[in-house]
Amino acid sequence: MQGPLIDNLVRQGISRRTFLKYCATLASMMALPPTAGRAMAEAMAASRRPSVIWLPFQECTGCTESITRSHSPTIEGMIFDMISLDYQETLMAAAGFQAEEARHQAMKENMGKYLLIVDGSIPLGQDGAFSCTAGRSNLETLKEAAAGAAAIVAMGSCASFGGIPKANPNPTGAVSVSDIIKDKPIVNIPGCPPIPVVMTGVLAHYLTFGTLPELDDKGRPKSFYGETIHDRCYRRPFYDQGKFAKTFDDEGARNGWCLFELGCKGPVTHNACATTKWNGGTSWPVESGHGCLGCSEPDFWDAGGFYKALSMPADPLKFVAVAAVAGAAVGVGVSIANRAKKGSAKAAHETTTLADLEK
Amino acid sequence: MNDLQFLTWVRGTGLNIAVSIFLLGVFWRLFEIYSLGHKKDLSAPRHASGASGLHTVFRRSLPPPGMLKRSPVSYIGGYIFHIGLFIVVFGFAPHILLIKSLTGLSWPALPSQFVNLAAIVTMAAMVVVLFDRINKPVKRFLSTFEDWFTWAVTFLPVLTGWMAFEHMLLPYTTMLALHILSVQLLLVVLPFTKLFHVFTLFGSRWYNGRVNGHKGVPV
Numbered sequence: 322m323q324g325p326l327i328d329n330l331v332r333q334g335i336s337r338r339t340f341l342k343y344c345a346t347l348a349s350m351m352a353l354p355p356t357a358g359r360a361m362a363e364a365m366a367a368s369r370r371p372s373v374i375w376l377p378f379q380e381c382t383g384c385t386e387s388i389t390r391s392h393s394p395t396i397e398g399m400i401f402d403m404i405s406l407d408y409q410e411t412l413m414a415a416a417g418f419q420a421e422e423a424r425h426q427a428m429k430e431n432m433g434k435y436l437l438i439v440d441g442s443i444p445l446g447q448d449g450a451f452s453c454t455a456g457r458s459n460l461e462t463l464k465e466a467a468a469g470a471a472a473i474v475a476m477g478s479c480a481s482f483g484g485i486p487k488a489n490p491n492p493t494g495a496v497s498v499s500d501i502i503k504d505k506p507i508v509n510i511p512g513c514p515p516i517p518v519v520m521t522g523v524l525a526h527y528l529t530f531g532t533l534p535e536l537d538d539k540g541r542p543k544s545f546y547g548e549t550i551h552d553r554c555y556r557r558p559f560y561d562q563g564k565f566a567k568t569f570d571d572e573g574a575r576n577g578w579c580l581f582e583l584g585c586k587g588p589v590t591h592n593a594c595a596t597t598k599w600n601g602g603t604s605w606p607v608e609s610g611h612g613c614l615g616c617s618e619p620d621f622w623d624a625g626g627f628y629k630a631l632s633m634p635a636d637p638l639k640f641v642a643v644a645a646v647a648g649a650a651v652g653v654g655v656s657i658a659n660r661a662k663k664g665s666a667k668a669a670h671e672t673t674t675l676a677d678l679e680k
Numbered sequence: 681m682n683d684l685q686f687l688t689w690v691r692g693t694g695l696n697i698a699v700s701i702f703l704l705g706v707f708w709r710l711f712e713i714y715s716l717g718h719k720k721d722l723s724a725p726r727h728a729s730g731a732s733g734l735h736t737v738f739r740r741s742l743p744p745p746g747m748l749k750r751s752p753v754s755y756i757g758g759y760i761f762h763i764g765l766f767i768v769v770f771g772f773a774p775h776i777l778l779i780k781s782l783t784g785l786s787w788p789a790l791p792s793q794f795v796n797l798a799a800i801v802t803m804a805a806m807v808v809v810l811f812d813r814i815n816k817p818v819k820r821f822l823s824t825f826e827d828w829f830t831w832a833v834t835f836l837p838v839l840t841g842w843m844a845f846e847h848m849l850l851p852y853t854t855m856l857a858l859h860i861l862s863v864q865l866l867l868v869v870l871p872f873t874k875l876f877h878v879f880t881l882f883g884s885r886w887y888n889g890r891v892n893g894h895k896g897v898p899v
Contacts, residue, residue: 632775
């Protein structure tokens with residue numbers, strides 16, 4: 322199926338009107354002007370399906386699960402089907418030699434034009450032996466696939482920032498895609514897993530404008546990662562009123578009060594969960610009663626514990642007792658010195674007589 | 681180091697270092713100051729009404745007759761920013777949570793918007809007090825580096841905390857980390873500067889009141 326996208330959509334029972342609505346929604350979610358919706362629809366409808374190669378490295382397949390499951394069978398899922406996904410180990414029927422062949426063929430045919438999606442981090446330890454596919458290390462595969470890619474999408478926190486494999490003490494020497502590839506446009510779509518619509522939004526943007534959307538300083542699309550969870554949270558008014566749930570089942574929790582004290586990382590986490598929600602807009606972590614883990618931020622795993630409030634110490638204060646004792650010891654030492662000085666001054670005191678003054 | 685790592689560092693290692701230096705300094709200074717003692721006054725005590733340590737502790741909280749008119753900024757501005765600091769430090773929910781995690785003590789928080797207002801009033805009062813110090817020749821003459829420095833390290837945590845709350849200038853994560861860092865600077869310098877009055881204020885008033893009370897002078 323290499324025909325225009327709109328033909329495929331029509332074949333699958335998607336009307337032009339529904340498609341336009343979808344594009345308008347995507348455009349507004351990405352904070353593009355209203356006219357961009359039409360431009361997007363035209364560009365995408367006419368476009369041939371771009372070749373997409375999806376490489377999984379050190380990952381848990383959660384990103385793939387998220388993309389495939391949570392939006393099917395919504396139109397986002399359809400769009401996802403409409404790209405030419407030429408290599409995806411989890412979804413593809415082929416295996417072994419056939420699968421690798423498909424990838425090489427797609428890379429050859431679409432040299433310089435295909436989109437490379439990477440999920441999972443890349444281990445550098447032991448020459449990359451921690452994670453290999455078809456007898457080659459992830460590092461080797463990534464470098465080869467990146468060379469012919471038009472752009473790279475780092476899908477999920479592992480590919481974007483190293484994620485859980487990179488968590489202290491990082492036994493495999495895991496790094497992110499952007500740590501290795503420096504000469505290609507890379508868009509990071511972090512999250513553990515990321516929100517499906519963010520991926521389709523980025524793809525739609527790429528198909529329409531031929532460029533990646535505007536990114537923040539961490540390489541994330543600003544339209545989805547521009548604001549914090551906290552700022553868009555429906556529980557925010559309770560934070561402002563100072564109403565906090567103290568445990569997961571107290572009255573405050575039942576009343577939907579703020580989860581800051583239970584360790585919510587919403588204030589420092591940039592993602593779109595609070596607005597797009599999950600599972601087709603059903604709910605999202607904070608709505609289901611658990612604080613944000615901060616999964617779309619670098620090194621969220623080592624940010625001081627999921628159940629510690631942001632204003633609480635990230636680690637136990639280790640030197641405090643020693644410091645207090647040392648301080649007291651110095652104080653006692655100084656006071657002994659002071660007293661000795663006083664004592665010697667007293668001992669050295671000479672009485673002044675009238676005769677002395679008349680000298 | 682990215683912004684979240686910076687925040688985690690100040691919440692972890694940074695806090696550890698700052699609180700340790702703070703405690704070391706506080707214990708050091710308290711032991712040093714209270715072990716100084718003073719020579720026994722052998723004269724017979726004179727009694728006068730209002731001349732005692734306790735009287736002085738309270739009396740020094742009020743301006744002596746006529747002084748309020750002569751130096752209104754010092755008294756009114758001083759009172760406002762001290763009360764404001766108290767509200768901001770001890771009334772804001774995240775601060776109470778920190779204190780609770782360190783000491784186990786906690787109390788109900790004030791609404792964030794009220795604390796926000798208190799922070800603005802505090803900063804305004806501090807700026808006015810600073811301007812007065814610059815403007816009045818005598819005050820300026822008496823001011824040393826320590827005065828300007830302690831003003832700055834007290835002002836910075838309020839400013840950065842307020843800016844983090846209002847999402848001004850820098851992303852919240854970075855500003856929050858800077859806020860915590862500025863508090864750590866304050867903690868480190870507090871025991872070794874005039875800011876130590878946090879601990880010695882009432883003790884020294886009592887001392888002066890007591891010594892002068894012995895002489896029958898209510899100070």
